[in-house]
Amino acid sequence: VASVEIPQKQWPELISTLLNNMNQPDQPASLKQATLETLGFVCEEISHQDLEQEEVNTVLTAVVQGMNLAEHSPDVRLAATKALYNALDFAQTNFENEMERNYIMKVVCETAMSKEVEIRQAAFECLVSIASTYYELLGPYMPTLFELTSNVVRADDEAVALQAVEFWSSICDEELELQDFESSDAGESGSPHSCFIEKALPALVPMLLETLLKQQEDQDQDDTIWNLSMAGGTCLGLVARTVGDAVLPLVMPFVEENIKKPDWHCREAATYAFGSVLEGPSVEKLSPLVSAGLDFFLNLMKDENSHVRDSTAWTLGRIFELLDVISSENLQKVVMVLLESVRDAPHIAEKVCGAIYYLAQEFEDAGNNSLLSPYLTEIISSLLATADRTDSFNSKLRTSAYETINEVVRSSNLAESSQIIAQLLPAIMNKLQQTLDLQIVSSDEREKQSDVQASLCGVLQVIIQKLGSADETKPAIVQYADQIMMLFLSVFACHSSTVHEEAMLAVGALAYATGPGFLKYMTEFSKYLQMGLQNFEEYQVCSITVGVVGDVCRALDDKIMPFCDVIMELLLKDLHSNVLHRSVKPAIFSCFGDIALAIGEQFEKYVRHALPVMQHAAEVCAQIETTDEEMMEYGYQLKRSIFEAYSGILQGFKDTKSELMVPYAPHLLQFIELVCNDKQRDESVTKAAVAVMGDLADALGSNIKLLFKDRVFYIDFLGECLQSDDEQLKETATWTQGMIGRIMVS
Amino acid sequence: MAPSDHRRPYKRPAISDQQRRRDHSLLRQAQNRLDAQQRARCLASSILSLENPETDSVPDLDSTTGQEQS
Numbered sequence: 001v002a003s004v005e006i007p008q009k010q011w012p013e014l015i016s017t018l019l020n021n022m023n024q025p026d027q028p029a030s031l032k033q034a035t036l037e038t039l040g041f042v043c044e045e046i047s048h049q050d051l052e053q054e055e056v057n058t059v060l061t062a063v064v065q066g067m068n069l070a071e072h073s074p075d076v077r078l079a080a081t082k083a084l085y086n087a088l089d090f091a092q093t094n095f096e097n098e099m100e101r102n103y104i105m106k107v108v109c110e111t112a113m114s115k116e117v118e119i120r121q122a123a124f125e126c127l128v129s130i131a132s133t134y135y136e137l138l139g140p141y142m143p144t145l146f147e148l149t150s151n152v153v154r155a156d157d158e159a160v161a162l163q164a165v166e167f168w169s170s171i172c173d174e175e176l177e178l179q180d181f182e183s184s185d186a187g188e189s190g191s192p193h194s195c196f197i198e199k200a201l202p203a204l205v206p207m208l209l210e211t212l213l214k215q216q217e218d219q220d221q222d223d224t225i226w227n228l229s230m231a232g233g234t235c236l237g238l239v240a241r242t243v244g245d246a247v248l249p250l251v252m253p254f255v256e257e258n259i260k261k262p263d264w265h266c267r268e269a270a271t272y273a274f275g276s277v278l279e280g281p282s283v284e285k286l287s288p289l290v291s292a293g294l295d296f297f298l299n300l301m302k303d304e305n306s307h308v309r310d311s312t313a314w315t316l317g318r319i320f321e322l323l324d325v326i327s328s329e330n331l332q333k334v335v336m337v338l339l340e341s342v343r344d345a346p347h348i349a350e351k352v353c354g355a356i357y358y359l360a361q362e363f364e365d366a367g368n369n370s371l372l373s374p375y376l377t378e379i380i381s382s383l384l385a386t387a388d389r390t391d392s393f394n395s396k397l398r399t400s401a402y403e404t405i406n407e408v409v410r411s412s413n414l415a416e417s418s419q420i421i422a423q424l425l426p427a428i429m430n431k432l433q434q435t436l437d438l439q440i441v442s443s444d445e446r447e448k449q450s451d452v453q454a455s456l457c458g459v460l461q462v463i464i465q466k467l468g469s470a471d472e473t474k475p476a477i478v479q480y481a482d483q484i485m486m487l488f489l490s491v492f493a494c495h496s497s498t499v500h501e502e503a504m505l506a507v508g509a510l511a512y513a514t515g516p517g518f519l520k521y522m523t524e525f526s527k528y529l530q531m532g533l534q535n536f537e538e539y540q541v542c543s544i545t546v547g548v549v550g551d552v553c554r555a556l557d558d559k560i561m562p563f564c565d566v567i568m569e570l571l572l573k574d575l576h577s578n579v580l581h582r583s584v585k586p587a588i589f590s591c592f593g594d595i596a597l598a599i600g601e602q603f604e605k606y607v608r609h610a611l612p613v614m615q616h617a618a619e620v621c622a623q624i625e626t627t628d629e630e631m632m633e634y635g636y637q638l639k640r641s642i643f644e645a646y647s648g649i650l651q652g653f654k655d656t657k658s659e660l661m662v663p664y665a666p667h668l669l670q671f672i673e674l675v676c677n678d679k680q681r682d683e684s685v686t687k688a689a690v691a692v693m694g695d696l697a698d699a700l701g702s703n704i705k706l707l708f709k710d711r712v713f714y715i716d717f718l719g720e721c722l723q724s725d726d727e728q729l730k731e732t733a734t735w736t737q738g739m740i741g742r743i744m745v746s
Numbered sequence: 747m748a749p750s751d752h753r754r755p756y757k758r759p760a761i762s763d764q765q766r767r768r769d770h771s772l773l774r775q776a777q778n779r780l781d782a783q784q785r786a787r788c789l790a791s792s793i794l795s796l797e798n799p800e801t802d803s804v805p806d807l808d809s810t811t812g813q814e815q816s
Contacts, residue, residue: 169754226753234754314757351757403763410770458767465774502764505771512778544768547775554782590779597782644779651786694787735787 029072033079036066040083043090056090063087064104067111074116081111081122088129095134105130105141112148117157124152124163131170138171139194146200150207158228165211165231168204171196172238179242197242205250208236212269220310220347229269233276240280248285251277259296264305271300271308275315278322290325298337306345313341313351320358328371334359335375339382346392353386353400357407364411373416379408380424387455395451402455406462414470422476425463429480432456432487436494450496457491457499460484461506468513477513484510485521492528497538504532504541508548511555518555526563533570539581542574546587550594557598564599568606575613582634586641589614593648600652604660610645611664618642618671636682639675643688650692650699658699665704668696669711676717687729690721694736702746714740 039059066072066080094100108130112123127145131138138145149164156164178193197204211232219225240247251273259270274293278286297319300312316338319325326334338359342352356379363372372379387401409421435453440446464484467473477484488510491503507525511518529552532545549567553560571588574580592610596603617638624635646668653660675681675689693714696704708714718740721733 226756230756231754234756311757357763406763406767410766458764461767461771465770469774502767505767508771508775512774540768544771547771550775550779554778593783594779597786644783647783651783654786691783691787698787732784732787 029076032066032072033075036063036076036079036083039063040079040086043083043086053093056087057094059087060084060091060094060104064107067107074114074119077111077114078116078119078122081119081126084108085122085126085129088126088133095137101134101137109141109144109148112152117160120152120156120160121163124149124160124167128163128166128170131167132174135171135174136192136194138196142196142200146203150203153207153211153228153232161211161228162226162231165208165228165235168197168200168208169231169235169238172235172242175242176238197239198246201239201243201246201250205236205239205247208232208239209251209254209269209273212236212273213265215265215268215307220307229272233272236273237276237279240277242280245281245285247277248281248289252289259300264303264308267300267303267305268307268311271297271315272311275311275318278315278318283323286323287325290319290323294319294325294330295333298333301337301341306348309341309344310348310351313344313348313355317351317355317358320355320362324362326359326362326371331371331375335379339378342382342386346389346397349386349389349392350397350400353383353397353404356383357400357404360404360408360411362411363413366411366413370413370416372411373413376408376412376417376420380405380420383408384427395448398452399455402459405459409459409462409466412466414466414473418467418473418476421463421466422473425460425467425476425480428456428459428463429483429487432460432491436487436490446496450494450499453491453494453496453499454502457488457502457506460487461502461509464506464509464513468509474513477510478517481510481514481517485525489521489524489528492531497535497541500528500532500535501538501541501544504528504544504548508544508551511548511551515555516557516559518552519559522552522556522560522563526566529563530566530570533567533574536574536577536579539584542580543584543587546571546574546584546591550591553591553594553598558600558602560595561599561602564595564602564606568595568609572609572613575617583637585617586634586637589617589638589641589645592645595648596645596652597648598652600655601657603649603652604657607649607660610649614642614645615664615667618667621671622674633682636685639685640682640688642671643685643692647688647692647695650695654699658701659703661696662700662703665696665700665707668692669704669707673711673713676713683726683729686721686724687726687732690717690729690733690736693717694732694739697736697739697743702743705743705746708740708743 039062043059063080063083067077067084072080091104094104108123108126112120112127114120114123127148145167149167152164153161175193175195175197182193209232211228213229214227214232215229216225216227219227219230236247236251240251255270255274257270258266258273261267261270274297278290297312297316301309301316303309303312338352338356342349342356344352360372360379363370366372383401383405387398387405389397392398405424409417409424412421432453435449435456438445438449440449464477467476485507488503488507491499529545529549532541532548535541535545549571571591575585575588592606592614595606621635621639621642624638625631626635650658650661672689672693675685681689697708718733718737721729722737724730724733
């Protein structure tokens with residue numbers, strides 16, 4: 001009730017009524033406990049603007065007094081500590097006042113040493129929240145906080161120790177965010193970076209390394225477990241990202257000392273510690289360590305203990321992800337070890353798939369003579385066998401195996417691998433057909449079928465896109481196009497949105513590969529296009545479908561016309577929707593351009609519907625908040641897509657109906673000018689702007705000579721583009737210059 | 747009160763292949779769109795050169811605007 005009424009100021013007496021319960025010394029403890037719990041709930045539900053500062057002060061006073069050891073029972077103190085956790089967001093003004101801050105911190109730190117475990121845990125939760133909310137004010141308290149957390153991590157109950165580790169992880173989060181901000185903003189930072197992690201490093205890292213030795217026997221098999229060694233390793237990873245090279249001298253002796261010990265806890269801790277610090281330090285410092293240790297880690301994949309093998313597989317994956325250590329000398333051994341280990345227990349095999357994924361990624365830009373090419377057949381066969389394993393109790397291993405196949409295919413050198421990939425295609429089609437032939441009885445079976453189909457559609461999409469990317473290999477797709485499309489249509493008929501998304505992506509790739517031949521599938525496929533365009537809730541499906549409409553337009557050109565009325569109607573509805581996620585809208589404008597370019601003058605009937613929406617969106621662009629980075633990025637997407645829409649329409653009308661666009665030209669040119677005036681604009685926006693300006697001049701010719709004469713901004717803009725280092729931009733600007741030049745002399 | 751859950755990703759790959767598939771599709775579509783529009787523009791250039799067989803290069807913008815001003 002309070003969450004509704006307090007923001008509307010309809011229950012002004014609530015807080016004072018509750019506080020009255022706290023201020024009467026003779027009230028029973030149970031009432032105080034219930035009152036504090038209620039205050040906690042209320043604070044959790046409402047926003048800090050909903051209370052006056054005076055109310056915040058009295059709430060905080062009551063809550064902090066409730067935490068007082070001498071006066072209250074454990075139940076009251078626990079309720080008060082939990083209430084403080086929810087009230088911390090409100091305490092901005094109080095934290096800015098040194099005296100009040102000192103008092104709150106003193107009480108929280110005292111509470112963090114309470115006798116009762118639950119109260120200590122709640123107090124540490126408050127400290128975690130304070131670490132992220134009031135980072136910049138923590139300096140004077142850090143020595144105390146280090147001592148507190150250090151004692152707890154070493155000796156306290158695990159629930160409390162987890163919070164103490166989380167306190168340091170939160171400090172890392174804050175410092176990483178500040179570092180990101182500084183690096184992206186040329187050193188001008190709003191808040192100071194206090195280097196707490198760097199200062200605490202010599203004591204913090206040994207403390208975290210100790211936690212790594214506290215593993216549980218079943219932690220790798222059970223996803224619900226979260227324990228001290230897991231939290232400690234995660235925190236160590238954050239510390240490495242925060243301080244970089246400085247972490248290595250503190251961690252490497254631990255790794256070297258423990259990695260050969262007879263106790264598996266030591267070996268696992270060593271390999272996990274090493275894997276954790278691979279992101280952050282410089283490549284120069286890490287490369288020699290990794291090169292020296294790689295062989296050792298490969299041998300550790302044969303360790304007698306499964307936890308050691310699991311963490312080593314993860315560490316190898318991190319090595320391949322973050323460093324470039326593979327050479328012709330060590331590749332064979334790496335591949336052999338990984339293909340042997342992918343037959344290990346499911347949780348280990350899943351990490352090995354991850355390692356193969358990143359190993360393949362290392363060869364993404366290898367060009368001809370990719371070192372990995374000779375191993376592709378064997379790698380793909382092993383991964384297919386892994387996907388078929390029946391000993392995995394959930395689908396994660398199968399999904400990882402198929403996703404790894406995706407990366408192997410994507411990263412392969414097409415000339416060297418096209419035959420292998422072409423052979424993979426019918427094998428995957430066959431597997432997809434098998435899922436369709438299954439008799440489905442239970443919902444579990446349906447879910448499993450849907451998961452497998454999604455994975456297989458993903459693999460098909462990647463194969464189609466890979467083989468479809470070159471004229472020489474396209475026939476390998478086209479020969480199976482009918483069967484592939486039949487499979488996708490059957491998958492669509494299964495009605496699961498996850499599968500729809502994957503199948504839709506794959507259909508887009510197929511339309512590109514088949515070109516005009518895609519027409520024969522349109523009658524059947526268009527109903528799924530329509531379903532996708534109407535899927536407001538799962539906006540990713542909608543967004544992907546919009547992209548596929550573009551693919552189909554380019555494949556069919558004006559043969560798409562019979563399907564355009566319904567598509568345009570749905571796209572316009574999507575644009576008018578308040579429910580649909582905003583990220584879909586730029587894609588729709590680009591799609592207008594695709595449709596217009598495909599159907600040319602036949603776009604005429606859509607002009608009176610589409611152009612006003614485009615003009616409105618252009619006006620929205622002008623009002624977008626420029627201080628919010630995410631909104632600015634969205635603004636760029638929107639601007640680019642509106643330009644793409646105009647480009648497609650202008651080019652489509654150019655030969656026969658260009659006069660239809662004359663009334664819209666002033667608004668477009670005004671919009672281009674507005675965009676040009678933004679000197680921070682993204683380069684992709686610049687490219688689209690200069691291109692559409694050329695299209696405008698090209699399509700409308702002397703009809704708009706006066707318009708250009710009145711607006712001379714374009715001269716500077718073209719000059720800027722012509723001086724760019726980007727050849728493509730310069731080429732388009734030269735063309736635009738020619739188009740405008742032509743109308744000016746006419 | 748909601749219990750605080752500070753569980754973080756543990757030994758998990760940092761990227762999602764599904765997102766990679768989406769990104770690759772978007773990249774291909776953007777490239778295909780650009781190619782299609784550029785093809786339309788190249789066509790325009792060739793028509794321009796057919797229309798003005800005596801013109802070796804595209805008109806110089808500065809000189810044309812100069813003419814307009816004079």
